[in-house]
Amino acid sequence: MASMDAIDRSEPDHSQPSSSRNPASSARTRPVPLCVDMDGTLLNTDSLIECVFALIKDWRALFAMVGWLLKGKAHLKQQLALHARLDPALLPYNTGLLTWLHGQKRLGRRLILATAADHVIADAVARHLRIFDEVIASDGVNNLRGTAKAEAIDRHLGGQPYAYAGNDFSDLEIWRHADSAVLVNAPKSVCKAAAEVTQIEAHVDDRAPWTRALLKALRPHQWVKNILVFVPIVTASALFDLAAWGDALLMFVAFCCTASAIYMINDLTDLAADRQHHRKRNRPFASGALPLYHGPIVAPGLLLLGGALAALAGAFGVVVLYAVCSILYSFKLKSMALVDLFMLAALYTIRLFGGGEASGYPVSLWLLGFSSFVFLSLAIVKRVAELMALPPENKGKPAGRGYRAGDLDILRLMGVASSFTSCLVLALYVQSDLALGLNALDALYWAIVPLMLFWQCRLWLATSRGKMHDDPIVFAAKDPVSWVVCGAVFAIVAIAHLPV
Template sequence: MTADAFTVDPKTADLKTADPKVSGGRVPLCVDMDGTLLNTDSLIECFFAVIKDWRVMFALFGWLLKGKAHLKQQLALHARLDPALLPYNSGLITWLHEQKRLGRRLILATAADHVIADAVAKHIGLFDEVIASDGLNNLRGSAKAEAISRHLDGQPYAYAGNDFSDLEIWRHADSAVLVNAPKSVCKAAAEVTRIETRVDDRIPWTHALVKALRPHQWVKNVLVFVPIVTASALFDFAAWGDALLMFFAFCCTASAIYVVNDLTDLAADRQHQRKRHRPFASGALPLYHGPIVVPGLLLAGGILAAFAGAFHVVVLYAVCSVLYSFKLKSLPLVDVFMLASLYTIRLFGGGEAAGYPVSLWLLGFSSFLFLSLAIVKRVAELMALPTDRKGKPAGRGYKAGDIEILKLMGVASSFTSCLVLALYVQSDLALGLNKLDQTYWGIVPLMLFWQCRIWLATARGKMHDDPIVYAAKDPTSWVIGGAVFAIAAIAHLPI
């Protein structure tokens, strides 16, 4: 392998030129698109873009019977990917700009359908020509090599690629440009052609995968322990053990749903100021990892829930979450009620596993509380909406003008939840537990103060789009939570 002419340091992404003479003799450069120019696979992008359309999903098998090239064409036509939203390899594009400045002929040569390839080439504005699949011919491997050879009348060329499917092209190429290629691919390519340049700027996929599971969101699953506390069973260690199983069951299931949500909401996430940095949306994690990890996570969650004796609750949570991801999240008001329901299901799961069913009092309090928090999430999203979005967040059914009425609904829900809590504290169910039951009243102002503080932070534009995650990082929320737990423990002392 010859010395690299160009590399991208994965830590600093600084461009380093080793030998300006190494340029492949300025032969035309053919650039692959999927995994090379793009940090994603356009075919998988198309699939997830249409997965919510049941009519397209029913037609998939028929398209495939007519050949993969036909399948690619139909998916491209129905998906209508916006090239401006796709994740590009910035390091490679920087180098291509330099090659273009030096007068090199650049050709986009891809197995993707020409509908997508033409749109990407037009968006980038660097390529002189495009070679792509056309609905009849699937230009992959040797077929692409033949198409490039015909297009260039047999003249030598360099080819930029990233995986083993590109080896057949490199066998016929004058030189290779390796883009985020594994070491095994680099070694194989070096055996069949000369390496002109390497571009390496992708972070390890393992780090991106962990981030995609959103472990910081697992704090929501602490709700499974609430029924034990409210049932005066703080010293029932068997119940805590079963609830712990449910905690991990919800963690696995929720992470699976987060992955599904990210895969089916790529376009909307890429238009969001913060969500565009998520592993799948940014291209840091290849899309095919999603369908691999989701079944494993769901299986693990189901097994843990079965051992805890609440398998049906996790199934209900998974079904509701999928419905939310695929459709309900775009329906105004329906979405926040479903979000509140998902919080409440965690309570039911903990109660079922621990053997302490959720009371109607707890259900009433939590329903209003979770509805308020769900509305906080939507208000925060609307407040963070860029001015160029025409007043509507992508993938949502709200407009910027809905903020005031949503705030009214949310604050009203907060005060109602505390009213229900106050009525419970005064009820016959709470009174008479022991001589210290009066301490329960201390929880009411603490909960009201916490919710008012959450809404004040939201109104000031300081709210994370998920209030539970915000609270987990907020020291004041931890102090309030500790005080509430202490009051509940004191009230249940055997005096």
């Protein structure tokens, strides 16, 4: 069979082919066609699941899917493909396999894309890659999976011997009919089963373990935002109420679980937009590092766990409100100019309410006023950073957002004004009758005002210089100066509570 050296990362040096025989030598004696599976093999994703998540934001599509499925899975695939219109240029391809296939093409081997996906998607992928001679795919009537695909290949080739590249147990039936197998990122159990029914031509295994990708998909670096649940305890001068800290800690974990679930849902429903972003394209689902089916399994579990922990802390309703608002934001509101900014600010504020509800120290109107302006400013920082980082191919408009590059000036103005207004509210509180007399050293609170103003001005300066991560909280978590400011504020609060 025609073949160049395959990549086999199961070998110690990760560079040598793991063919059961020499492919180059076989090419001279038996040049059979190579049929290549698409989902999970050529693509590091599943096109059917991609189509579902591309349409899931439209509630009308959910009802339509039920009707399509009643007419058969092949019809469902066809309608999903027609309505989703996946862009083949954005799909995550198996680069190791593509390199290997290009080598086969140069050697003159006949390449056939043989997939259970619908012809609409398969033809688009074949046109994009320009290495396949023919396409065998489902057609709205026949669902070419397993035995049906093996029969379709036999008919197409007229009984001629062929090799087949696949990745899972559904491909075993094809391998039983094939002359040889190319195993692509296949589990050990699949490799063993394939070896029992045909000879192995080559292995291509270049995918990293999904466990690390799953952890990355949870975005643990974003959990720093949930520290906001402890703020009501600090502002209520209850630093030594251990029971309140324990309940707030439960809420912290509840928000971490819920937020991670929402991040996964957001990533699944925003695949195309993420793949057009210079950094978000590396997210686990968008890049294909994590199979899409993990999302519908893990996200509901995290939501249930977050709700259970919030119920233990006595703030179940707050977490439900946070989840509902987050899902609304992910599905619709983030594409609406200005509405998205106020919703982002609200999601920060809900964390404060959650901490106050769990700890027994409700959020005061002063804290609400101050935090609302701070969080609005941070939300605007996020959007300004995204607009400034737009690549030329986006033509001044980020995918999935309601802004364009020309909005930068007015957004900066609104954001800086929000920063200064927040510090004005803080100054008024420090001087108010409510704050005066709380502690013997309450005059120290005045030092917090310039510290907060300095910190926010620093964020805006970093944004103006193009150094801002598109999430200011993540930027602050990695910024030593932000940690110094945070430590100074906490020290001021602690010293103000010292007995005199």
